[in-house]
Amino acid sequence: xxxxxxxxxxxxxxxxxxxxxxxxxxxxxxxxxxxxxxxxxxxxxxxxxxxxxxxxxxxxxxxxxxxxxxxxxxxxxxxxxxxxxxxxxxxxxxxxxxxxxxxxxxxxxxxxxxxxxxxxxxxxxxxxxxxxxxxxxxxxxxxxxxxxxxxxxxxxxxxxxxxxxxxxxxxxxxxxxxxxxxxxxxxxxxxxxxxxxxxxxxxxxxxxxxxxxxxxxxxxxxxxxxxxxxxxxxxxxxxxxxxxxxxxxxxxxxxxxxxxxxxxxxxxxxxxxxxxxxxxxxxxxxxxxxxxxxxxxxxxxxxxxxxxxxxxxxxxxxxxxxxxxxxxxxxxxxxxxxxxxxxxxxxxxxxxxxxxxxxxxxxxxxxxxxxxxxxxxxxxxxxxxxxxxxxxxxxxxxxxxxxxxxxxxxxxxxxxxxxxxxxxxxxxxxxxxxxxxxxxxxxxxxxxxxxxxxxxxxxxxxxxxxxxxxxxxxxxxxxxxxxxxxxx
Numbered sequence: 001x002x003x004x005x006x007x008x009x010x011x012x013x014x015x016x017x018x019x020x021x022x023x024x025x026x027x028x029x030x031x032x033x034x035x036x037x038x039x040x041x042x043x044x045x046x047x048x049x050x051x052x053x054x055x056x057x058x059x060x061x062x063x064x065x066x067x068x069x070x071x072x073x074x075x076x077x078x079x080x081x082x083x084x085x086x087x088x089x090x091x092x093x094x095x096x097x098x099x100x101x102x103x104x105x106x107x108x109x110x111x112x113x114x115x116x117x118x119x120x121x122x123x124x125x126x127x128x129x130x131x132x133x134x135x136x137x138x139x140x141x142x143x144x145x146x147x148x149x150x151x152x153x154x155x156x157x158x159x160x161x162x163x164x165x166x167x168x169x170x171x172x173x174x175x176x177x178x179x180x181x182x183x184x185x186x187x188x189x190x191x192x193x194x195x196x197x198x199x200x201x202x203x204x205x206x207x208x209x210x211x212x213x214x215x216x217x218x219x220x221x222x223x224x225x226x227x228x229x230x231x232x233x234x235x236x237x238x239x240x241x242x243x244x245x246x247x248x249x250x251x252x253x254x255x256x257x258x259x260x261x262x263x264x265x266x267x268x269x270x271x272x273x274x275x276x277x278x279x280x281x282x283x284x285x286x287x288x289x290x291x292x293x294x295x296x297x298x299x300x301x302x303x304x305x306x307x308x309x310x311x312x313x314x315x316x317x318x319x320x321x322x323x324x325x326x327x328x329x330x331x332x333x334x335x336x337x338x339x340x341x342x343x344x345x346x347x348x349x350x351x352x353x354x355x356x357x358x359x360x361x362x363x364x365x366x367x368x369x370x371x372x373x374x375x376x377x378x379x380x381x382x383x384x385x386x387x388x389x390x391x392x393x394x395x396x397x398x399x400x401x402x403x404x405x406x407x408x409x410x411x412x413x414x415x416x417x418x419x420x421x422x423x424x425x426x427x428x429x430x431x432x433x434x435x436x437x438x439x440x441x442x443x444x445x446x447x448x449x450x451x452x453x454x455x456x457x458x459x460x461x462x463x464x465x466x467x468x469x470x471x472x473x474x475x476x477x478x479x480x481x482x483x484x485x486x487x488x
Contacts, residue, residue: 001074004103010300011087011109015078019070021100027070028055031062067094071104078106085111087302109302116352117296124414127284129277129423131270139269144247147256151245159206159241161191166240167203171216172233173226185239196222199234206238221379277423280430286407289414293349294342301344310340347399350406359405361398369397 001023005016032054039058041049071092079086090108150164159165165188171181190200202214213235222228247253250262259265314328314336321328354360374384388394 015106019102028066031066088304112299114299122292124416126416126418128418128420129426130420131273136269148244149247150242153243164189164242165203167236170235212236313340361401366394
């Protein structure tokens with residue numbers, strides 16, 4: 001192999017290479033040996049045909065495969081000798097064929113080489129939601145509505161909407177061999193949408209001790225698969241009728257949910273509400289870290305990766321433009337390119353940190369992610385599992401898992417400052433709208449220079465501008481988070 005010409009342009013590489021007769025013959029011998037193991041020729045045992053016989057019969061047909069193999073071997077040698085890692089794939093084109101030689105061009109882009117930056121100086125803001133007494137009260141009011149106190153009232157003669165009936169059910173399923181199912185002490189709130197309509201409607205007007213007979217048409221997506229889509233005959237013995245009552249005290253309500261007093265219930269409620277916002281707090285920390293890390297790096301990234309990733313980023317922002325009735329201008333496209341490069345760059349940084357810290361994703365972690373994804377689509381679990389059964393699909397899940405593990409490690413080493421805020425402020429940070437399409441002006445009425453969108457969740461320092469409501473005035477930004485898939 002002889003390199004006739006070599007050019008370098010950033011991450012791009014272009015070679016003109018000449019292969020000798022010996023290299024082409026070696027590649028042909030490899031293909032002949034592979035073919036000899038598979039073919040069956042009269043007079044020879046399977047796989048035992050002499051190479052010269054195989055060459056005479058299949059040589060011409062194997063010529064292009066042999067050339068392709070020779071090129072593959074040459075490319076591997078160049079990458080190994082020059083210690084290069086390519087981005088995505090290479091392109092090889094035959095330039096000239098001679099009886100005893102072959103020339104081809106080789107083009108590819110390399111993975112960027114960079115040094116990891118010192119991130120010990122990064123400070124992370126942890127936005128901690130403070131649950132207000134009003135939020136606790138509202139939660140408890142809703143809870144009291146859901147957990148009504150049911151009281152037996154002898155004056156009630158028949159089942160009406162809004163009451164609760166306690167019944168023994170006998171379900172008779174049709175078929176060649178009818179099956180029955182007995183269920184005792186079933187409490188049905190009349191009018192509750194969580195029950196099949198035919199069930200509670202069939203109980204209307206029933207009296208204690210009376211047997212009501214009716215049919216129930218179970219929907220096809222009913223949670224009990226043995227009943228889904230069936231029409232079932234039902235016999236219901238009415239045992240008790242209860243009406244909604246009032247708790248005599250907050251402590252009585254607390255007892256109904258297993259707490260010793262109402263103060264314990266309030267503390268429990270506050271912890272439940274707080275845990276609801278913990279994932280949002282962590283997500284904002286992650287964004288804060290990723291944004292500050294992105295500001296530390298500015299190395300070149302492969303154009304072929306930008307081209308692929310840009311489709312995803314620009315599609316997302318085009319969809320937002322349509323929602324807002326805005327134009328997706330060339331300037332916006334430039335911003336998409338900047339955002340795409342930033343996203344890919346962070347992917348390389350995450351991968352480099354993972355390699356340095358020996359962080360990897362196990363097959364078990366990917367399988368767990370597939371199962372969790374399948375559970376998110378009830379009724380389509382089998383299809384989801386089949387979709388993610390091949391290696392490429394599994395790898396698409398490995399990227400986000402790897403990124404999460406790296407981010408968790410980095411956050412454990414960061415200096416973290418808590419910033420207490422209301423739940424409304426926390427939600428507002430998470431729901432910042434796109435601002436690609438805003439006409440923002442500076443103090444002189446001139447249009448402010450548009451910067452690459454980011455999603456900083458860092459609060460203003462003392463003395464910085466405040467909004468009229470007293471909240472921190474912040475420029476709204478869009479974040480397209482990294483997904484960890486850029487580096488394969």
